[in-house]
Amino acid sequence: xxxxxxxxxxxxxxxxxxxxxxxxxxxxxxxxxxxxxxxxxxxxxxxxxxxxxxxxxxxxxxxxxxxxxxxxxxxxxxxxxxxxxxxxxxxxxxxxxxxxxxxxxxxxxxxxxxxxxxxxxxxxxxxxxxxxxxxxxxxxxxxxxxxxxxxxxxxxxxxxxxxxxxxxxxxxxxxxxxxxxxxxxxxxxxxxxxxxxxxxxxxxxxxxx
Amino acid sequence: xxxxxxxxxxxxxxxxxxxxxxxxxxxxxxxxxxxxxxxxxxxxxxxxxxxxxxxxxxxxxxxxxxxxxxxxxxxxxxxxxxxxxxxxxxxxxxxxxxxxxxxxxxxxxxxxxxxxxxxxxxxxxxxxxxxxxxxxxxxxxxxxxxxxxxxxxxxxxxxxxxxxxxxxxxxxxxxxxxxxxxxxxxxxxxxxxxxxxxxxxxxxxxxxxxxxxxxxxxxxxxxxxxxxxxxxxxxxxxxxxxxxxxxxxxxxxxxxxxxxxxxx
Numbered sequence: 001x002x003x004x005x006x007x008x009x010x011x012x013x014x015x016x017x018x019x020x021x022x023x024x025x026x027x028x029x030x031x032x033x034x035x036x037x038x039x040x041x042x043x044x045x046x047x048x049x050x051x052x053x054x055x056x057x058x059x060x061x062x063x064x065x066x067x068x069x070x071x072x073x074x075x076x077x078x079x080x081x082x083x084x085x086x087x088x089x090x091x092x093x094x095x096x097x098x099x100x101x102x103x104x105x106x107x108x109x110x111x112x113x114x115x116x117x118x119x120x121x122x123x124x125x126x127x128x129x130x131x132x133x134x135x136x137x138x139x140x141x142x143x144x145x146x147x148x149x150x151x152x153x154x155x156x157x158x159x160x161x162x163x164x165x166x167x168x169x170x171x172x173x174x175x176x177x178x179x180x181x182x183x184x185x186x187x188x189x190x191x192x193x194x195x196x197x198x199x200x201x202x203x204x205x206x207x208x209x
Numbered sequence: 210x211x212x213x214x215x216x217x218x219x220x221x222x223x224x225x226x227x228x229x230x231x232x233x234x235x236x237x238x239x240x241x242x243x244x245x246x247x248x249x250x251x252x253x254x255x256x257x258x259x260x261x262x263x264x265x266x267x268x269x270x271x272x273x274x275x276x277x278x279x280x281x282x283x284x285x286x287x288x289x290x291x292x293x294x295x296x297x298x299x300x301x302x303x304x305x306x307x308x309x310x311x312x313x314x315x316x317x318x319x320x321x322x323x324x325x326x327x328x329x330x331x332x333x334x335x336x337x338x339x340x341x342x343x344x345x346x347x348x349x350x351x352x353x354x355x356x357x358x359x360x361x362x363x364x365x366x367x368x369x370x371x372x373x374x375x376x377x378x379x380x381x382x383x384x385x386x387x388x389x390x391x392x393x394x395x396x397x398x399x400x401x402x403x404x405x406x407x408x409x410x411x412x413x414x415x416x417x418x419x420x421x422x423x424x425x426x427x428x429x430x431x432x433x434x435x436x437x438x439x440x441x442x443x444x445x446x447x448x449x450x451x452x453x454x455x456x457x458x459x460x461x462x463x464x465x466x467x468x469x470x471x472x473x
Contacts, residue, residue, distance in 0.1 A: 056371060056374070071377060072375050072377070073376060074372070074376075076368070076371075078368060080368050080369055080371075080372040082386055084390035084466075084469075084470045085386070085472070086472065088473045089472055093376065093386050094377065096382060107473055123473070125471075141376075145376060151375075
């Protein structure tokens with residue numbers, strides 16, 4: 001079995017920023033191969049949970065367990081794109097240096113993905129794309145990465161309904177059977193994940209619903 | 210549509226007017242220069258633009274002129290490139306290892322502070338005059354490139370580095386994808402700035418070191434023989450080479466960046 005297939009877990013985790021206590025002894029076990037939707041109002045600590053699970057922050061107290069050797073991919077709250085590169089080069093960035101047939105195969109996959117979410121395939125660097133287009137590039141970079149766990153921090157924020165429908169029609173099937181974390185405060189997004197585990201984040205804890 | 214059409218109509222007209230104004234200003238000073246030369250009427254003190262142009266034309270017809278320009282250019286160019294490469298390498302090392310950074314800081318500070326003339330005389334004691342302009346051009350380019358590139362590396366967006374951490378973009382891929390694009394504007398500014406510096410300091414070094422068949426040697430001879438038309442003609446040649454070089458290097462860098470960015 002390849003590494004990184006296990007569960008993520010928070011055990012009695014506390015995290016504060018100055019005087020603001022975001023998590024107070026929160027515990028949660030996130031099973032592998034499921035989509036976990038983290039709901040809650042802004043400031044409830046959803047992004048903090050993601051950053052802890054991604055290993056970008058350490059808890060003040062408690063423990064964060066991650067599967068050994070887990071390969072990660074994330075759509076951050078900001079796009080965090082490589083501004084000077086094309087959409088395809090950005091999406092390919094986590095894949096190392098592909099050559100020859102491997103490159104052609106992945107490029108074909110990228111182009112198909114771009115057109116299915118309504119993005120043009122061209123030679124423009126992403127800094128010349130619109131905000132909504134850039135967001136979709138960030139989502140595709142995450143979705144097409146060879147990762148064991150995918151993290152999405154409010155990926156659909158500010159997208160119109162039509163674009164959301166296109167993006168989700170592409171994305172939802174890709175996430176089936178994979179470990180994914182989906183942060184949102186929009187209840188409607190739950191409809192895209194009939195199999196998802198729903199977590200409510202608030203008051204310093206995570207509650208499974 | 211309407212907006213871009215309107216822009217297309219006015220832009221060339223505006224550009225023509227700007228250029229007309231610039232040419233008029235340049236012509237005004239050329240006329241002043243010519244009149245001043247005629248009023249003074251002493252070729253040792255000042256020669257007019259027409260005579261300079263004639264002398265330059267005469268020089269350009271000789272093989273010696275082109276050989277001298279070529280030799281100066283090759284040596285200074287080699288030093289400039291060497292300085293740029295060393296500057297980038299040192300900056301990369303400095304950003305990784307604090308020891309290197311602390312060690313390099315006073316050296317680079319000294320390279321910036323010490324006057325070129327002192328350097329030239331010191332370097333003349335170390336190497337033959339043929340290599341003098343190579344070393345001086347290198348000394349000019351290195352600190353500028355080093356300082357700028359190091360600044361660029363330091364200013365790399367931490368959010369992008371975090372992204373690279375999450376996706377496991379490490380090693381050379383991290384340099385190629387994350388750092389390269391963040392540092393590029395700093396590198397381009399440094400290369401443009403140090404090109405002019407290296408060229409002029411390299412010529413100044415040649416005037417002191419007098420290697421055979423170089424621009425500097427001809428400038429020196431003009432001084433020795435009080436040949437003011439020669440001095441002016443060579444100076445014009447130096448300026449023209451400088452302007453052409455800057456345009457070529459600037460365009461080459463822009464084209465290289467555009468090509469790199471357009472990769473699928």
